[in-house]
Amino acid sequence: MSFKRKMDRSVKKAGSNIVLALDLPFDPPQRLLHRSVKTLETVHPYICAVKINRQLVLPLGLFDGVQKIVNLAHDYGLPAIMDCKINDVGHTNRSIAECYYKAGFDAVIANPFIGWDEGLQPVFEVAKEMGRGVILLVYMSHKGAGEGYGQTVRDFKSEKLMPQYLIFAKKALSWNADGAVVGATFPEKIREIHAILETRVPIYSPGVGVQGGGIDSAIVAGTRFLIVGRSITLAEDSCEAARRIRDATMRCLEK
Amino acid sequence: MSFKRKMDRSVKKAGSNIVLALDLPFDPPQRLLHRSVKTLETVHPYICAVKINRQLVLPLGLFDGVQKIVNLAHDYGLPAIMDCKINDVGHTNRSIAECYYKAGFDAVIANPFIGWDEGLQPVFEVAKEMGRGVILLVYMSHKGAGEGYGQTVRDFKSEKLMPQYLIFAKKALSWNADGAVVGATFPEKIREIHAILETRVPIYSPGVGVQGGGIDSAIVAGTRFLIVGRSITLAEDSCEAARRIRDATMRCLEK
Numbered sequence: 007m008s009f010k011r012k013m014d015r016s017v018k019k020a021g022s023n024i025v026l027a028l029d030l031p032f033d034p035p036q037r038l039l040h041r042s043v044k045t046l047e048t049v050h051p052y053i054c055a056v057k058i059n060r061q062l063v064l065p066l067g068l069f070d071g072v073q074k075i076v077n078l079a080h081d082y083g084l085p086a087i088m089d090c091k092i093n094d095v096g097h098t099n100r101s102i103a104e105c106y107y108k109a110g111f112d113a114v115i116a117n118p119f120i121g122w123d124e125g126l127q128p129v130f131e132v133a134k135e136m137g138r139g140v141i142l143l144v145y146m147s148h149k150g151a152g153e154g155y156g157q158t159v160r161d162f163k164s165e166k167l168m169p170q171y172l173i174f175a176k177k178a179l180s181w182n183a184d185g186a187v188v189g190a191t192f193p194e195k196i197r198e199i200h201a202i203l204e205t206r207v208p209i210y211s212p213g214v215g216v217q218g219g220g221i222d223s224a225i226v227a228g229t230r231f232l233i234v235g236r237s238i239t240l241a242e243d244s245c246e247a248a249r250r251i252r253d254a255t256m257r258c259l260e261k
Numbered sequence: 262m263s264f265k266r267k268m269d270r271s272v273k274k275a276g277s278n279i280v281l282a283l284d285l286p287f288d289p290p291q292r293l294l295h296r297s298v299k300t301l302e303t304v305h306p307y308i309c310a311v312k313i314n315r316q317l318v319l320p321l322g323l324f325d326g327v328q329k330i331v332n333l334a335h336d337y338g339l340p341a342i343m344d345c346k347i348n349d350v351g352h353t354n355r356s357i358a359e360c361y362y363k364a365g366f367d368a369v370i371a372n373p374f375i376g377w378d379e380g381l382q383p384v385f386e387v388a389k390e391m392g393r394g395v396i397l398l399v400y401m402s403h404k405g406a407g408e409g410y411g412q413t414v415r416d417f418k419s420e421k422l423m424p425q426y427l428i429f430a431k432k433a434l435s436w437n438a439d440g441a442v443v444g445a446t447f448p449e450k451i452r453e454i455h456a457i458l459e460t461r462v463p464i465y466s467p468g469v470g471v472q473g474g475g476i477d478s479a480i481v482a483g484t485r486f487l488i489v490g491r492s493i494t495l496a497e498d499s500c501e502a503a504r505r506i507r508d509a510t511m512r513c514l515e516k
Contacts, residue, residue: 061356064361098284120405154375
């Protein structure tokens with residue numbers, strides 16, 4: 007089953023389009039693993055997938071610690087996404103993707119800035135070989151995102167000047183990516199990017215809550231999946247926070 | 262001592278400006294660690310630093326396996342550079358850099374495309390706090406590098422169109438980076454970038470050998486450090502290969 011179909015099935019089953027970003031602050035490994043597992047156990051009924059970042063991989067190790075969390079996610083029927091933002095040369099990118107897929111991840115996130123030849127082509131190849139997904143960064147959620155993702159670039163094909171993120175959106179389409187990351191903090195960009203991607207490449211939006219992005223504005227603009235981290239993981243009651251965000255999202259989708 | 266001074270001292274002591282890229286192909290962890298240690302033991306007299314990538318971090322783990330290699334490099338008086346190509350949001354970037362510095366790395370490599378605010382600022386901050394270095398990607402060595410690093414961009418300040426890599430070179434200067442990565446496969450770019458950076462930000466060039474870059478052309482154009490991986494690590498006689506490349510580099514520098 008393709009990653010896109012896995013995600014669709016998970017949304018239906020869970021009645022949620024929240025991807026939990028399990029980015030916990032640094033802690034001694036055993037405690038960090040314990041907290042990660044606890045958080046996932048607590049909030050799993052309210053999410054459709056888990057996203058893991060280097061905050062867990064570096065202290066816990068991939069095949070020792072993180073793989074346990076991936077296995078737990080799978081036990082709950084949740085796909086696992088590795089937010090490794092791949093942006094190296096081809097043979098290294100391939101190694102990175104292969105390691106994460108071997109550890110059980112269903113998709114990796116990559117940066118299209120690195121280009122295709124000897125860049126992301128080997129990642130899409132290994133994804134195809136192993137039946138996994140590749141999600142591309144199109145516009146990130148932080149303040150400085152405008153510096154790179156928002157810059158004006160001369161398009162190679164048309165020679166016209168256009169925003170970097172629209173060039174990336176077109177690459178997401180032509181490379182047949184399984185998703186596109188666009189920050190919830192920039193709903194007007196989501197709208198523009200969604201006009202290109204339509205339903206062919208679903209939009210994943212981080213930045214809700216702590217970073218200032220709104221749920222409604224993102225979903226109305228075209229976001230399919232909300233990536234939520236600290237608003238859930240750092241909440242006093244993670245379960246309650248996850249349910250509240252899930253409910254707000256579903257209300258907005260039903261409008 | 263600053264990272265730049267550490268590198269200068271190491272070059273003088275070793276009589277070499279070769280940074281060994283210890284990117285070995287996937288192997289079971291124990292064998293991979295053994296081969297990494299063996300390679301470093303064999304070639305250490307001919308290099309001035311070691312660069313490690315995710316090919317080792319993901320299978321070996323950071324604090325178990327990779328830290329042993331970093332410690333061994335330090336025993337030989339060699340600085341260790343982590344090629345993690347940081348390109349995430351600020352709080353994640355800070356976590357990544359902090360983990361690698363805690364494991365002993367003297368510098369990390371980062372991608373300026375992510376921008377300053379809530380992007381690389383936290384990385385430069387933690388580097389300063391811990392007395393370590395940050396090296397920026399300015400032009401990479403692979404075929405597809407032109408797609409991103411070579412694209413034409415409208416400069417935010419001057420509003421003039423200029424190549425992305427020159428914008429990155431200016432950022433390396435104004436952010437006070439400890440080094441700039443420019444592929445040895447593009448000597449004409451090295452020359453242009455060196456004209457901006459002069460001796461203030463030393464150029465590190467990967468891509469010699471397997472990827473097709475020449476030693477002489479890179480050094481004549483302004484490269485200060487050659488990053489060499491597979492030409493040494495995959496050679497039948499790594500020691501002989503390292504010595505030959507070191508000698509060729511030093512001959513070129515003496516011209």
